[in-house]
Amino acid sequence: MRSFCIVVQRGHEDLYDALRQAFRSRPGFHVIVDRRTMRGAPRLRPFRDRRASSDQWGTAHFVIAETLEPFES
Numbered sequence: 001m002r003s004f005c006i007v008v009q010r011g012h013e014d015l016y017d018a019l020r021q022a023f024r025s026r027p028g029f030h031v032i033v034d035r036r037t038m039r040g041a042p043r044l045r046p047f048r049d050r051r052a053s054s055d056q057w058g059t060a061h062f063v064i065a066e067t068l069e070p071f072e073s
Contacts, residue, residue, distance in 0.1 A: 006031045
């Protein structure tokens with residue numbers, strides 16, 4: 001079964017809450033907040049975090065990813 005993951009940009013908690021409410025009864029849809037650190041932001045760890053994000057969101061505040069594998073939140 002296909003799964004969809006809706007990733008909301010950090011700092012948009014109101015959008016996250018609205019999407020989470022809208023998709024809560026739809027199986028296969030998962031709404032999450034992007035937890036990656038932004039490049040250029042102060043780091044808490046002394047080593048490079050491979051999960052760092054560049055600012056490629058453009059004007060979008062969320063993205064939708066599709067997978068054929070089940071998504072585990």
